[in-house]
Amino acid sequence: MNLQGRDRGWRAVAAFFAANVLFAAGLFxxxxxxxxxxxxxxxxxxxxxxxxxxxxxxGLVALAPAGAALDRWGARxxxxxxxxxxxxxxxxxAVAESTVWIYAAAALAGAGAASWRVVQGPILMxxxxxxxxxxxxxxxxxxLLGFGAAWTAVSGQVPAWLTSATGASTLAxxxxxxLLGAAGTLLGGLVFLRVPATGPxxxxxxxxxxxGSRSDRAPLSVSPRVRTLVGWIFVWMAGAALxxxxxxxxxxxxxxxxxxxxxxxxxxxxxxxxxxVLAGGxxxxxxxxxxxxxxxxxxxxxxVAGLGLGLPLVAAILLFAVQxxxxxxxxxxxxxxxxxxxxxxxxxxxxxxxxxxxxxxxxIGAATxxxxxxxxxxxxxxxxxxxxxxxxxxxxxxxFRATPAQDPAPVRxx
Numbered sequence: 001m002n003l004q005g006r007d008r009g010w011r012a013v014a015a016f017f018a019a020n021v022l023f024a025a026g027l028f029x030x031x032x033x034x035x036x037x038x039x040x041x042x043x044x045x046x047x048x049x050x051x052x053x054x055x056x057x058x059g060l061v062a063l064a065p066a067g068a069a070l071d072r073w074g075a076r077x078x079x080x081x082x083x084x085x086x087x088x089x090x091x092x093x094a095v096a097e098s099t100v101w102i103y104a105a106a107a108l109a110g111a112g113a114a115s116w117r118v119v120q121g122p123i124l125m126x127x128x129x130x131x132x133x134x135x136x137x138x139x140x141x142x143x144l145l146g147f148g149a150a151w152t153a154v155s156g157q158v159p160a161w162l163t164s165a166t167g168a169s170t171l172a173x174x175x176x177x178x179l180l181g182a183a184g185t186l187l188g189g190l191v192f193l194r195v196p197a198t199g200p201x202x203x204x205x206x207x208x209x210x211x212g213s214r215s216d217r218a219p220l221s222v223s224p225r226v227r228t229l230v231g232w233i234f235v236w237m238a239g240a241a242l243x244x245x246x247x248x249x250x251x252x253x254x255x256x257x258x259x260x261x262x263x264x265x266x267x268x269x270x271x272x273x274x275x276x277v278l279a280g281g282x283x284x285x286x287x288x289x290x291x292x293x294x295x296x297x298x299x300x301x302x303x304v305a306g307l308g309l310g311l312p313l314v315a316a317i318l319l320f321a322v323q324x325x326x327x328x329x330x331x332x333x334x335x336x337x338x339x340x341x342x343x344x345x346x347x348x349x350x351x352x353x354x355x356x357x358x359x360x361x362x363x364i365g366a367a368t369x370x371x372x373x374x375x376x377x378x379x380x381x382x383x384x385x386x387x388x389x390x391x392x393x394x395x396x397x398x399x400f401r402a403t404p405a406q407d408p409a410p411v412r413x414x
Contacts (some may be wrong), residue, residue, distance in 0.1 A: 012127035012196045013136045019192035020120075021147045025184030026090045027113055028148045029155035033178055033209025034093065036159075038102070040171040047099055054103040058089075058110030059117075060359050066115040067352025071345060075119040075126070076192075078348075078351060082119065083189030086112025089180050094178035117355050121335040122347040127195065134289050137332035145328060146274035149267060155181060222349050223250065226342050231394045233334055234357040236297075239389025240327045241365020242372070243304060243381060247320060250378055253312045269321045273328055280329040289333040289340075290400040296333075297393035300326040301386040308382035331358075339401075 035048045062085075070078045077189065089109025096102045128136040134165040158180065159173035168176070250267070251257040303323035307316060335354060342350035372381045 002334040006082060009053035010132060013124070013139075015191065015195045016123060016127060017140060017143055019079075019186070019188045019195065021143060022191055023086070023116060023185050023188030024148055025151050025188070026086065026109075026181040027179060027185070029158075029181030029184075030090055030109065030152035032152045032155050033159070033174055033181075037171070037174040037178060039092070040174055041097060043099070043102075047102065051093075051102055051106045053358060054106035056359070056363070057108040058107030059114035060110075060356075061107075062111035062114040063118060063352050063356050063359065064307035066118040067348040067350075067355075068123060070119060070348030070351070072348075075122045075239045076195075077114055079119045079123065079192055080189055082112045082115030083185060083192070084112070085109070086116060087186040087189070088112070090185060091179055094175050097185070114355065114359075118348065118351045121339045121351050121354070123195075123345060124215055125336075125339050125344075132285070134284035134292075134333070135281040136334060137289075137336045138277055138314060138329070141328055142274045142281065145270060145277060149270050149274070150391070151181075153267075172265065199320035209399075222342055222346055222353055226338060226346075226353065227351055229338060229396075229399065230357045232351045232359050232392050232399065233338070234392075236330075236389055236392030236396060237327070237358060238365045238368075238388075239300065239304070239385045239392065240323075241361045242250050242367075242369040242385040242388065243365050244327075244362075246369055246373055246378075246381065251305070251316075251320075254378060255316060257313075265317065265320075270322050272321060273325050276325045277328050281332070284333055284336075289336045293330055293333045293337070294400065296326050296330050297389075297397060299323070301393070304361075304389065305386035308379040308386075310379075336397045371374075400409065 034051065038048050038051065066078055066082070069081075087111050089105050089107070089112055093102060093105035093109060096105045121137070124133065124136050124140065155177055158177040159170070162168060162176050163170060163173035166172075248262055248266070251262050257265070280292065280296070283295075287295075300323055302320045303326075306319045307323070311319070335351075338350050338354045339347055369381055369385075372384060
């Protein structure tokens with residue numbers, strides 16, 4: 001690709017990144033503040049849990065329709081529709097007081113967030129040429145992680161600042177902070193309008209992000225090879241899902257850390273992870289996403305299994321940080337691989353399948369991990385997670401070896 005084409009690709013990708021970072025403002029502020037808002041309303045933990053489940057449930061319900069609609073009407077329309085749904089749900093949730101409306105608002109926000117996730121990969125495939133594509137996939141995740149940490153930190157300060165500056169109540173301060181986050185999500189949709197309607201000509205369909213072309217296929221149908229790939233991705237991701245919700249308890253119960261220290265640890269690890277994800281994009285661009293995944297694949301089972309060996313705190317923190325790098329680093333690689341193996345006119349369907357594997361692995365993995373931890377120990381939980389990840393990772397590595405020609409030639413320079 002010539003320099004002018006590459007510049008156009010980066011300009012489109014940069015506009016897309018800016019839209020995503022703003023879109024995520026509402027999601028991260030909601031994730032951090034909403035339980036505090038419900039507590040200020042006098043709602044108990046049961047309502048908080050159901051509201052979180054409604055957010056996830058709304059996303060699960062929306063995944064399939066979003067993918068089918070993307071292939072029929074194009075990713076641009078679905079991104080904007082997702083922005084409207086998410087911003088509306090987040091804003092509604094910030095003012096809702098009835099329990100029923102709280103749940104309904106959460107489901108609406110979840111549907112919008114899921115629609116937004118479904119379009120990520122197809123849009124990047126359209127606007128980023130082969131010379132920058134793997135970087136773009138990883139940078140998208142890395143920037144969301146980094147800015148997500150910033151949005152979380154800022155959202156924690158806004159209610160107190162608003163209360164101090166305006167004399168408003170704690171409830172009003174939380175409500176205004178949540179509304180500001182929703183406004184950020186809406187602004188992300190407006191910025192997305194600046195993303196050029198066409199990507200580099202080398203990508204394929206030049207109107208891939210503006211109009212769909214899938215009229216002669218059954219909705220959500222993908223090839224058998226894509227279904228098999230997604231199945232093994234589910235197994236791989238289930239390994240991480242088993243342990244992710246319980247690391248806070250691990251450091252509290254096994255190592256006796258205070259809650260505030262655990263919070264600092266988690267925030268620091270997320271910031272470091274964002275940097276490694278950006279670096280992982282460079283690696284993937286140079287060696288190809290399949291080879292990069294195989295390299296990362298070995299790391300997670302070893303690190304998680306090591307956490308079950310009763311190591312000192314410093315070693316446990318190191319292994320926790322190492323295993324935490326792998327899911328964010330490999331997720332964009334797997335996104336790119338799935339879409340690379342799917343037909344361009346079925347990118348929406350493939351993205352729905354891929355995101356469905358993510359959501360289901362999270363739900364099933366978290367529930368199973370809680371059951372294992374209740375009836376066994378952290379050692380058993382970490383061993384099971386390492387085994388699941390190893391089985392899924394090896395299966396994917398063998399599958400990539402059977403189809404090595406799918407990766408582009410390694411890129412040796414910018």
